[in-house]
Amino acid sequence: MTIKYANDPGTGTHAEKPLIARIIHAFAVPIILGWIAICVALSVFIPSLEEVGQERSVSLSPKEAPSYQAMKHIGQAFNEGNTDSVAMIVLEGKQPLGDEAHKYYDALIRKLRADTKHVQSVQDFWGDPLTAAGAQSNDGKATYVQLNLAGNQGEPLANESVEAVRKIVADTPRPPGITTYVTGAAALVADMHHSGDKSMVKITITTVVVIFVMLLLVYRSPITVIMLLLTVGVELTAARGVVALLGHTGAIGLSTFAVSLLTSLAIAAGTDYGIFIFGRYQEARQAGEDRETAFYTMYRGTAHVILGSGLTIAGATFCLKFARMPYFETLGIPCAVGMLVAVFAALTLGPAVLTVGSRFGLFDPKRLLKVRAGAGSARWWCGGRCPFWPPRAPSPWSVCSRCPDIGPTTTTAPTCPTSSPPTKGSPLRNAISRRPG
Incomplete structure (x- = not known):
């Protein structure tokens, strides 16, 4: 079920508000608190995944060999x-x-x-x-x-x-x-099991540090990167907790390989899905959409991608259930279940965090979007050459006078009407006239 809202100022087209997106947008805070409560409950009442892996580890040799x-x-x-x-x-x-x-x-x-x-x-x-x-x-x-x-x-x-x-x-x-x-x-x-469990701490810390540095170089916003990694952390905790619950009750067997692979998959997939969500939201903001409109644009553009990607990974890992080697066979259900939990968390928790953070402007883009038109190397402004480009000193302007107010970023050519250079009295012309020299 979807409803339409007013014309998008950037594209002039009608967009839609999916029902699930409206529910997440309306109940963002309860969704966040619910996921945190689930993680706390799993961490308090269920042993860690490494401990459960030791309790439910399977034989190394296939019994049919x-x-x-x-x-x-x-x-x-x-x-x-x-x-x-x-x-x-x-x-x-x-x-x-x-x-x-x-x-x-x-x-x-x-x-x-x-x-x-x-x-x-x-x-x-x-x-x-x-x-x-x-x-x-x-x-x-x-x-x-x-x-x-x-x-x-x-x-x-x-x-x-x-x-x-x-x-x-x-x-x-x-x-x-x-x-x-x-x-x-x-x-x-036995030593291999202990070494595998101990190495996961070092691997996880190293992975988080590398991801943090790379995302910081891309987004240039520590708040955005920290919130994204916190979201991934909740998804990882929930996925590991659910698998630990199944193993602790005896529903599935585990091995050190299953624990390691599940953790790596959850971190990698959760980070990717977070990039999809936050990146698409920032693209919509750069295109001139307000925060609420950008949220629905993000959900329409990423929900099916996240769902399809997650189900593909879960299905592929589940096929390992049919392997004859016990160590491979135990990879199937734990990894598939963990991926399903991570996908569900990404589709609900990620947008909920985005909703709450966007109300305070935490996820607005920090990078200017450079535009190139045609095969030439000249800079373009609103579909036409700007006779004032480039300024002789760093310019304080970033808003086009003929485009919607989009905050601290420039716009892309497709979102601006083709027009002449800025007219007298426009914010852009006034800013240029005030440049040093």
Whole structure:
């Protein structure tokens, strides 16, 4: 449903006020407060997305893979376990390992075998005289023990098992000169999860700083850039919160890749949509439209673009749901849901922020719009050559006497009627006559 308003002074055509745009314009403040309340509720009552990702992380290996099936079969046949999580404990000394090192090793083995919740089997080769030589290095300074842990690689139980083994190693006093390491496939996957979560903070901060600098160079208005980034921040918080809610309730699985990709997509898409909204509004203001008219011009020109772009990204990421690799499969629903939330926020919160800020003139354009007509390099004024161009000193004028008052910017040639240079008594002619020299 749309209604028409008076002729646009810049184009002379009838424009329309979409129903959704009128609702957003009328209830801008409640919309902003509503989104803030949603973000606060999700942040307070739901764990962070990184924490939920650790709770609901999925297995690294596809269960249909022949290698995975073979490993489970071997574990069952030799009574060593039914998972693909394997860890290694390596003992290294500065001198050949002696009796003290052996006592320390035996203490570790006893504690590991006692933890049946996390350790399914221990391959104690160094403790058996028949296999001790094969488990020790040629110089006698290092040995190892292999563990089969509970939980498949990447799953919460597997990560918990790795932490349990590390705690046993840390709590067991070791003799001087002995260094103990916990490594192996399961430990590497667990470390990858932690590294991915920690790196997101650095990536997010760097991304925001780069975006801030680039937007500041374009808009030359710190207020505009800050408000745009705050809007993106609310969209990002809402998208992450909704996905965290789904993961916390067990509706979806997650991985460190899903968390990273969702955050990057939300920041990138939210910034793009904010540029669409604020940029189109400023173009309308530069064309001579008042603030309310420019708002509706912006919404008519950007709403369908934002919706189409967001649905395309959401649909493309959702297709990853059909992948066989669990790490790829978990990218589908989280990224799609996060993008839908970001799009909905961009279509409601962005225009609402624009409505409130425009009432105080926060988003009016700060850059002059330069006009070129034809293939020549001459400057044009209102469709004709200006005999007073260029002035000998910086000119204080910026408003055309034959065009609507558009504030501190120049106009484009298509919005001005073709006419002669400014007449005597016009603001432009008076400003030029007052120039120095």
